[in-house]
Amino acid sequence: MIKRRQFIGTLTALGGSLLLSACGGGGSEDGSGNTSGATAQNASATAKSASANGTAMPPASSLIDGTGATWTLSGGSAYCNGVKAGNNYNVTLALCYNGNIYVENTSGQFYQWTGSVWEATGDPRLGTTSPDGTTMPSASSIIDKTGAVWTLVNGVIYTNGVVAGNNYNVSLVLWYGGKIYCSNTSGQFYVNADVRNVKAQWLACNDPRIPVAPAAGNFYGMNGHYDYTYTPAQLVSIMKAMGCTLYRVGCSSDPRQINAVVQIAQAFQSAGLSLLVLIDIGVYDSSGNVYSGESPAYSASYAAAQTIATALKPYGVTMYECGNELTRQNATVMNFTYAGTLAMDFNNANWPAMRGVMRGLIDGVKSVQPSAKCAINFCVADIGASDALWEGMQPDGSTGHPKVRWDITTWHNYDAYGDIFNIGSDGQGPRFDLPTYCKARYGVPFIISEWNTGPEQTEAFRANYITTQLGEFYQARKTHNIQSVMYYVLDSGNNTYGIMINNSPISAPYTAFTNFTSSHPDN
Structure with missing residues (x-):
């Protein structure tokens, strides 16, 4: 508790990305109090129509998002209205989907531009994240928040066609609370500790769906x-x-x-x-x-x-x-x-x-x-x-x-x-x-x-x-x-x-x- 102010003050972001300014940057005010530069550019850009759903760059030379901003690729980085959009690099593909901008890096990971940061996601063309509580069976597959596709074949769990770590005798796979859980034929549950890593260790746990209420009185x-x-x-x-x-x-x-x-x-x-x-x-x-x-x-x-x-x-x-x-x-x-x-x-x-x-x-x-x-x-x-x-x-x-x-x-x-x-x-x-x-x-x-x-x-x-x-x-x-x-x-x-x-x-x-x-x- 004694370091509260110091600690919160240094936490400007979580993870490997920093909180960054929104697309287009900021203009500077002239003597009349009017904005210039990027502000005028954005005002003009909003009149542009968004690129067709699924347009990819390459082969396209540029993309227009749902706000009318123009996106380009140069040197493995994505630029919005000529300004590098946040912390991005090793980009091999940019994609406009439902007016949103996605990029794929050399590792095959997709990220979506939220307007201020890039957030890990999946290829939007493959489908949306499965509803919370989806199970296999009865579903034939589960799509997690990164876009990875999970399947269950003969008691073994696969992610994007690759065996997901050391698992066997699996009777149920569950997508719940943003995590992949599974249960074996003995009824023991496990959770995949990091859904971004198919080799992640499966850790023993309880069924996360079971509601638990602690003793009342100290809430x-x-x-x-x-x-x-x-x-x-x-x-x-x-x-x-x-x-x-x-x-x-x-x-x-x-x-x-x-x-x-x-x-x-x-x-x-x-x-x-x-x-x-x-x-x-x-x-x-x-x-x-x-x-x-x-x-x-x-x-x-x-x-x-x-x-x-x-x-x-x-x-x-x-x-x-x-x-x-x-x-x-x-x-x-x-x-x-x-x-x-x-x-x-x-x-x-x-x-x-x-x-x-x-x-x-x-x-x-x-x-x-x-x-x-x-x-x-x-x-x-x-x-x-x-x-x-x-x-x-x-x-x-x-x-x-x-x-x-x-x-x-x-x-x-x-x-x-x-x-x-x-x-x-x-x-x-x-x-x-x-x-x-x-x-x-x-x-x-x-x-x-x-x-x-x-x-x-x-x-x-x-x-x-x-x-x-x-x-x-x-x-x-x-x-x-x-x-x-x-x-x-x-x-x-x-x-x-x-x-x-x-x-x-x-x-x-x-x-x-x-x-x-x-x-x-x-x-």
């Missing part, structure tokens, strides 16, 4: 800090007024922090409210260096977690989040703009230290409270990290390493990351339903332990975002195993993230939040 949550000037009694009063029952607060092994959280826990226990305690231990040792290996990371984290759990156990704390955004540290992620859907997005050399911290925190808590629930949190679309940890894999693909198993999956979802129910993969696509994937893969409750929009937004925007997001979360709570959604943050000291300042509500966001909680019961 509405709020983030806070141990060093607020609010007294524990004031926090209780604020939480009740907002309709929240779960409070997330960070704590290291520093006695001052532990004592502050103990006082909050005492007050919350008496009031019938719950804490999710973030054990804020990172991958760096006391000298500021990444732990030298898994063993020293494990030992240090174990001791810290044991100390914290011992202090909090008498006051009803039963949920701990073991580390904060550990997959999104300078030492652990290869590039902050990566979406995290691939294990290779993460630092192989420092992976054992991170894994050791996570394992040590979980085991340290369990040594004091065997029945406590321990969570590991992730950001953006970090299923590449979560799968690798769950399966005992390294980012380099090697296996046989210690597995990290948690009781609750927690995730951070900010506006910049995209819709968590339709979140982008590396390279801006394909998109998938992340909570459904986690429900199927890990079989434990799901908590969105931080969510908010960006710090630059107005109060009106933030209020609308709160209402919209809570509505989406609430609707999915009993199908996606969502135990809690925790707004970040109660008080940020200003109006960038907080919902209050110095014990005074920030009107529009606070009203939007409380109106929703009061009209949508947590049951």
Whole structure:
């Protein structure tokens, strides 16, 4: 939580593509205040008719899209009205289809121009993406969001005519939530972890279609800090007024922090409210260096977690989040703009230290409270990290390493990351339903332990975002195993993230939040 502003500020895009300006670029204003250059060009271009459906370049020398913009190819890149359209290269074909522009690269991957970025897709001439929930049988094939065609022949799954990894005795293939799942003749389900890679590993999971509802009572949550000037009694009063029952607060092994959280826990226990305690231990040792290996990371984290759990156990704390955004540290992620859907997005050399911290925190808590629930949190679309940890894999693909198993999956979802129910993969696509994937893969409750929009937004925007997001979360709570959604943050000291300042509500966001909680019961 302490790096929130810094982290969001650096995330200008996900995956390998950057967020880019729209086709045509911008004109410059002359002294009269009128625009010139590209603006006049676009005004003229809109009078042009779009190219016939399916027109390809080559052999055509240019294409006209549905807005009237002119597209050309030069040096393996696509240009819109003479300006290179975003980050594109190695283009062998451009195509106009239903007024939209598609390109194909030398690897055979198609991308669609959205007006600002290229998003991975399939050849539109082959057909559209299959409806969610399509199965083989009864369908003869499935088309995923990349345009790949999946077939089932004699119990073996094929993608574009090639055997899709190591699979056999398959009785069912399912397209659900943006992912390909299958079931074998024994009834065991598997998910194809990366639909862009036909050699991807099939990972064991549950049937993603089965709705799962966690225990009611902790759905509405709020983030806070141990060093607020609010007294524990004031926090209780604020939480009740907002309709929240779960409070997330960070704590290291520093006695001052532990004592502050103990006082909050005492007050919350008496009031019938719950804490999710973030054990804020990172991958760096006391000298500021990444732990030298898994063993020293494990030992240090174990001791810290044991100390914290011992202090909090008498006051009803039963949920701990073991580390904060550990997959999104300078030492652990290869590039902050990566979406995290691939294990290779993460630092192989420092992976054992991170894994050791996570394992040590979980085991340290369990040594004091065997029945406590321990969570590991992730950001953006970090299923590449979560799968690798769950399966005992390294980012380099090697296996046989210690597995990290948690009781609750927690995730951070900010506006910049995209819709968590339709979140982008590396390279801006394909998109998938992340909570459904986690429900199927890990079989434990799901908590969105931080969510908010960006710090630059107005109060009106933030209020609308709160209402919209809570509505989406609430609707999915009993199908996606969502135990809690925790707004970040109660008080940020200003109006960038907080919902209050110095014990005074920030009107529009606070009203939007409380109106929703009061009209949508947590049951």
